Amino acid sequence: MSTQGSHKLSDGRLMSYALSTTSHQTDIRPPVVLLSNSLSAPYRSWDRVTGVLLAEGFDVLRYDQPGHGDSSAPSDLDQTTFDSMAEDVCSLLQSLNITKLGAWIGVSMGAAKGVFFSTKYPGLVESLVICDTIISSPTVAGVTDVFGPRASQALAEGNMKSMVDATLARWFSAEWRTANPVEVESTRDIMMGTKVEGFVTCIRALQSPGFDLTPLAGNLGSSVDNVLMLVGELDANLPQTMDVLRRQIQEGFDVVGKNVTVHLRVVKNAGHVCYVDGFEEFCHIVIGFLKSVLTE
Known part of the structure; x- marks a missing residue:
């Protein structure tokens, strides 16, 4: 069963979501798995993964980032931060009694956002799966800002077409795009539902000096029980970048004395959204992890 709706946030924005539940016969609710999207990808991009999770006995909650899918973008495109987006999710969970x-x-x-949320609300997330993320904004990292020009171009053009085309080229290898035209077009159609304002406001969060996972990574050991990290093999330099983050997270678990090993798994031949072009391996790894930590 799937319930789709919109949650009204405190500032009047609407946050679209889908809660899919298994047909269980007991009063004990299965674990709820939340799926959180990348830039430009509304929650429908998780459709295939949701089906697998439901078949394995998990309930699934998906939602759209600000200005993505049917979620409203803020009137001030500079106001979105990772903290504010974490607060939006917390408000949604409260409304659903999760x-x-x-x-x-x-x-x-x-x-x-999962790192921000888990450390902002310790104990609310049991296990965290971190896939294909940078560690900080370009400002914090001291590197060229690749986000600003994209936001400026989208605003100038007034639509997402060139942004979606460029994103698909970054996300998926040419070989995979050629071999999977139906999947590429499906992903394109889903992404074209992103509002320019939603794209820009989330980019502002990615550009913010407040976007830095380094001071938060060490706190995950006292915030969640387990962490798994995944990265697409072809996702630029993220396999190396995420190993730096893995070590920071591991140190946090070690400091609090939890006997937890944080693993970084590489999804072969996958790019930035490894649950699409690395679907089978992604599901195999994630389901194995969830079964080991949530059904003990």
């Missing part, structure tokens, strides 16, 4: 997440699975900015 007091604990079995797992938060996030990709790209959805993974970064």
